[in-house]
């Protein structure tokens with residue numbers, strides 16, 4: 001097993017910065033890794049269980065927190081020190097669970113223009129297998145939404161019963177007011193359930209479902 005898992009926040013301002021970082025520092029492009037995108041990344045207590053409950057835990061985890069994180073601010077602070085400490089604690093927990101895991105962590109900085117951006121056009125809810133990450137990004141790029149979409153991703157299973165998904169959607173809707181919700185899921189029945197749930201939570205949003213091949 002050489003699976004690589006990238007852990008990130010849902011924040012739209014980090015999507016393009018992370019792609020740049022992963023390409024330049026790790027030679028990883030879209031399609032080379034699984035993606036777990038949840039509010040706060042290492043700061044979110046759900047992140048650890050979303051990784052370790054999997055039957056195929058990753059060999060390598062790259063966690064990317066970011067500054068000016070809404071989740072961080074609402075849960076005890078957004079200082080560089082807090083991110084560093086919690087990312088280290090999170091790595092230690094992963095290593096206690098699997099001593100061979102290769103763990104790396106980064107804090108993505110935010111610059112002046114980013115700090116003034118509070119709204120994005122869309123939010124994506126996706127199964128975060130490598131092929132779907134690649135397909136979703138291609139579609140969002142083609143729509144001109146490259147850095148205009150929050151990303152909520154679960155690497156191994158996307159279920160309407162996963163309450164952590166809906167917690168993330170509430171955060172995206174409240175913080176960034178996206179008008180369109182994209183759902184990238186592999187099974188038609190499951191995708192329909194996810195779409196209905198999302199629509200019930202965001203009555204005025206447009207919900208668009210994209211069926212992807214089963215990983």
Ligand SMILES: [Zn+2]
Pocket residue numbers: 009010011039040066068069070071072
């Ligand atoms: Zn964040």
